[in-house]
Amino acid sequence: MKKEQVTQLLVRLKSGENEVYEKLYPLIYDELRGLAYRHMKHQRADHTLSKTELVHEAYLKMIDQTTINFSDKSHFLAIASKCMRQILIDHARKKHAQKRGGKNKDLTYIDEIFSRQKKKAKELIDIDDxxxxxxxxxxxxxxxxxxxxxGEMTIEDTAEALNISKSTVKRDWMKARGWLYKELKGKFDV
Structure with missing residues (x-):
């Protein structure tokens, strides 16, 4: 029932009923938190964004985009996942920019921690590029x-969101991983 309810709200949203966002949010909040959790588990432990902040920022980003056209719940969640990725990449770019430069000092334990965090942010930026x-x-x-x-979506959910077959998703997933491996191989240990 919940999936149909979400899809109905998305149809109403397409027709210009912007107040639908207020009804939609409570229905998908838990799933958005799950997406945020999956995104955040790839981040460093002391990341300054919380899962809740990531959910809220992604939702606000989606509300601001009047051209987004959601076809169904899976598609909505796929777009939410992309928004979360963009938010985390922007955050990593800012952190990376802040940590660049500075005066040469003797390395301390804290400097070493910052250096590792900078490397992690750089890796995320390289993946995004x-x-x-x-x-x-x-x-x-x-x-x-x-x-x-x-987004850690299943093959079935990915196929549904993209309106393609599960076997096509499997093939595309394999091709994409191979291509990314070749691209990232020299950048850091893959």
Whole structure:
């Protein structure tokens, strides 16, 4: 029942009923938190964004986009996952920029921790850059990676969101992972 209810609200949203966002949010909040949890588990332990903040920022980002056209609940969650990825990438870019430069000092334990965090942010940025490059070559492959890796969506959910077969998702997932492996191989230990 919940899936149909969400889909009905998305249809109403498409027709311009913006107040539907207020009804939609409580219905999908737990699933958005699950997406945020899956995204955050790939982040460092002391990340300054909480799962709740990530959910709220992603939802606000989606509300601001008047051109987003959700076809159903799976598609909505796929777009939410992409928004979360973009928020985390923006956050990593800011952190990476803040940690660049500075005066040369003797390394302390704290400096070593910052250095590791900078490396982790740089890796996330490298993954995002490679994924953006893949999107230029094959948009569907990039979407499959976003949904499967960042959103940890199942093959079935990914197929439904992209309106393709499960075997196509499996093939695309394999191709995309191979392409990303070659792209990222020299950047850091993969």
């Amino acid at each position: 490679a994924l953006n490059e893949l999107e230029k070559l094959n948009e569907r492959l990039a979407k499959v990676v976003e949904m499967r890796f960042f």
